[in-house]
Amino acid sequence: MRQRLDFATDGAHWPHRDLSRFVTAAGLRWHVQHAPHPDPDAPTVLLLHGTGASTHSWRDLIPLLQPHVSVLALDLPGHGFSAMPLGDAVAELCSLPGMSRGVAALLQTLGVTPVTVVGHSAGAALACRMALDGLLAPSRLVSVNGALLPLDGWAGQFFSPLAKLLAKAPLVPELFSWRAAQADVLQKLLDGTGSRLNAEGQALYRQLIANPGHAGAALAMMAHWDLHRLAGDLPALATPLTLVAGAQDVSVPPVVAYRVSAALRQQSPRPVHMLAGLGHLAHEEQPSAIAPLVLFTQA
Numbered sequence: 506m507r508q509r510l511d512f513a514t515d516g517a518h519w520p521h522r523d524l525s526r527f528v529t530a531a532g533l534r535w536h537v538q539h540a541p542h543p544d545p546d547a548p549t550v551l552l553l554h555g556t557g558a559s560t561h562s563w564r565d566l567i568p569l570l571q572p573h574v575s576v577l578a579l580d581l582p583g584h585g586f587s588a589m590p591l592g593d594a595v596a597e598l599c600s601l602p603g604m605s606r607g608v609a610a611l612l613q614t615l616g617v618t619p620v621t622v623v624g625h626s627a628g629a630a631l632a633c634r635m636a637l638d639g640l641l642a643p644s645r646l647v648s649v650n651g652a653l654l655p656l657d658g659w660a661g662q663f664f665s666p667l668a669k670l671l672a673k674a675p676l677v678p679e680l681f682s683w684r685a686a687q688a689d690v691l692q693k694l695l696d697g698t699g700s701r702l703n704a705e706g707q708a709l710y711r712q713l714i715a716n717p718g719h720a721g722a723a724l725a726m727m728a729h730w731d732l733h734r735l736a737g738d739l740p741a742l743a744t745p746l747t748l749v750a751g752a753q754d755v756s757v758p759p760v761v762a763y764r765v766s767a768a769l770r771q772q773s774p775r776p777v778h779m780l781a782g783l784g785h786l787a788h789e790e791q792p793s794a795i796a797p798l799v800l801f802t803q804a
Contacts (some may be wrong), residue, residue: 508718740769751787
């Protein structure tokens with residue numbers, strides 16, 4: 506069992522491998538996928554995945570967007586084929602503000618200024634944090650089942666300290682990845698999202714979570730993630746935010762999107778685009794429902 510995924514072997518048949526490249530920024534080697542539009546002046550859409558995912562989660566959305574825009578996707582620190590921070594850099598690059606600065610440094614290195622940023626789950630929180638901190642200035646943000654608010658009640662008080670404990674415990678990522686890779690456990694994890702993935706999607710997640718390095722990065726991200734400040738700052742968000750929610754999402758219930766909509770101080774109301782029959786991984790289940798909500802922002 507490899508501690509980290511290796512692109513030459515594990516990535517041999519990775520979705521859109523031909524679009525992949527590796528870039529060093531903020532002291533980290535990042536895996537990015539760039540799908541350029543034939544027109545060099547076409548706007549760029551940035552895709553930010555959630556905790557425990559990778560560029561693979563956009564595999565079917567990228568071809569729907571590329572005829573209209575350039576597309577940039579990346580693996581967050583330690584996820585997929587991006588390197589994991591070491592030592593003191595873990596707390597920095599795995600926290601919400603630190604990861605925001607890391608992604609901003611990556612975009613600067615790439616010379617990319619996205620017009621639209623699409624974030625799934627924790628990726629939506631990252632996009633909002635970057636906009637609030639002036640690290641990017643897109644015309645619009647798109648939140649797909651965005652994890653934009655802290656967990657309610659006892660869950661919020663319990664899971665963050667638990668994640669901190671697990672992230673520091675020896676062999677926990679190895680044990681987690683070994684157990685989670687088993688078919689019955691993986692199915693329960695996917696069932697917990699309210700989504701139904703095809704065989705390819707299930708196989709890709711199995712490959713990711715079976716790797717201790719990837720599992721450790723997800724635990725580290727959860728351990729250092731704090732949404733309380735973001736929740737307090739969201740009313741000041743000036744960038745238009747499109748809220749998309751899967752009606753069957755049990756990971757981030759649709760009520761979160763409605764609470765965010767009510768909290769935003771913008772000139773026009775922010776409607777919630779509810780996707781019937783889809784769960785937390787709606788962009789993987791039915792990318793054709795997500796693409797128009799991204800592309801209309803380019804008009």
